[in-house]
Amino acid sequence: MDVHTSNFTTLDVLPALPSISVKLLEKNYSFWRSQILLPLTSHGLEGFVSGEKECPPMFVFEKLDESGQSVKKPNPSYFSWKKVDQFLFQSVSKARTLHLRNLLQTTKKKACSVSEYVLKVTELGDELVASGVNLTDEELVLYILDGLGPKYDAMVANLVSTSS
Template identity: 55%
Template sequence: MANPNSPVSTYINADGKLSSSISSFPLANALPNVMSNWERRTTPTRNHKHVANCETTFDLWKTLEMHFLIDSKARILHLRNLLQTTRKEKLSINDYARKIKEVAGSLTASGVVVNDEELLMYILDGLGTEYDAVVANLTSRSGDVSLQEAQFLLHKHEMR
């Protein structure tokens, strides 16, 4: 038997297929269940600041989605900035490449794909002047250079 207080309703759509939707029912019915986990992880002022005016679950979800979307965009900007500004400095080539790959992995987890060619450009851009000859060699090639091949050549140069 269906729960009359449930926000999910199931129906048969125009194509004759079973569908479901979330209705906008009064927030008072759902707030304790919806907010319990979120409240445990955030401060009360942060919670109420964003959801105080929500009257339905639909309003609540839209508000939370917008809040986290803004946080997500800020994170993406921060990670892109890290890719552009991270320098090798005193790190080994392997540690430096790992650090750049970790940032790229975080970007991918945030929904932004960084392909190998772009990743290689970020790695090459953060090297010091002592790698100028290798960078010139890698960037002047007519064919594509794999990330693994570039890392091998950079490591070989580092060992000299």
């Protein structure tokens, strides 16, 4: 489906695009690519990610009459392109946000030091906030306390009961 020639709406691809469950890193490019490239290619959208499908101009010039006067008009291809671009950006952003929330909820202290664990959870929280999620300090503290593990249960219970 070519965005420049068809009457494209974001609803055409919404059900078919997968959630991206993995953050793109240097070491996992092949896995990440396998998750995203096939659905994008099957809908003719890979050019948005690769940069091959450049944004058309917002306006086009058309001749109106025999005098040769040209008039600046909105380019329908631009608006179709912009819709798809925003849809893809929102899909990736939404998947990233869900992935970060999941990491925040499931990250545990395990064998690392408390300071390393707190730093890791705080960085996840900062990434969520940077992606537009409203995360309060209180919520972040609860995530941290939840992941400390059974060794810290008494301390966590004491902190929670005194803060209530």
